[in-house]
Amino acid sequence: GAVVSQHPSWVICKSGTSVKIECRSLDFQATTMFWYRQFPKQSLMLMATSNEGSKATYEQGVEKDKFLINHASLTLSTLTVTSAHPEDSSFYICSAPTGGASMQYFGPGTRLTVT
């Protein structure tokens, strides 16, 4: 099946710094990628939709100036958490659909801890 990778798999950063998370589709092109966030013992929540060649669309309540998304190519989307705070500590996971209205393939996730 299709493969989606994320980097890094985990990161610890200090409050106030920025962190970039990469999501790559390894064997297919993805004009759209999705970014989700999962807090402990909670369900995944859609944060934003990353669109190649255009601006990302953000879900209600997600600050677009804090969570910068760049869909640089058909195989790469990046999520930058700017001026991170401890409440941003979470599990961030991306996904990409392929083959039209079909399965979504998920990256392995990035665990962010802000101290």
Next chain:
Amino acid sequence: KNEVEQSPQNLTAQEGEFITINCSYSVGISALHWLQQHPGGGIVSLFMLSSGKKKHGRLIATINIQEKHSSLHITASHPRDSAVYICAVPPEYSGGGADGLTFGKGTHLIIQP
């Protein structure tokens, strides 16, 4: 917004037992996803189905679009099946996979040897 409810929230069973996990949603959809999340967090897509039944190995997923209900079954369960099983749905206007999903809270399954 679609409300996705899963039951049970937690399930512990003995190896070999037949497992059923249920999912209901509030707004009509074109398809539903079943996902498996391992303790490390990684997510695997198990099924996307829009009608009837799909089978893959020991996993069976069924959906009743009219009743807004889906079930995931595991036959001859094994300790390696221990994971969180999540159902997820696209927006009601969606054609299926190319939209962000709304997730249920998941069912924590533990299969004891």
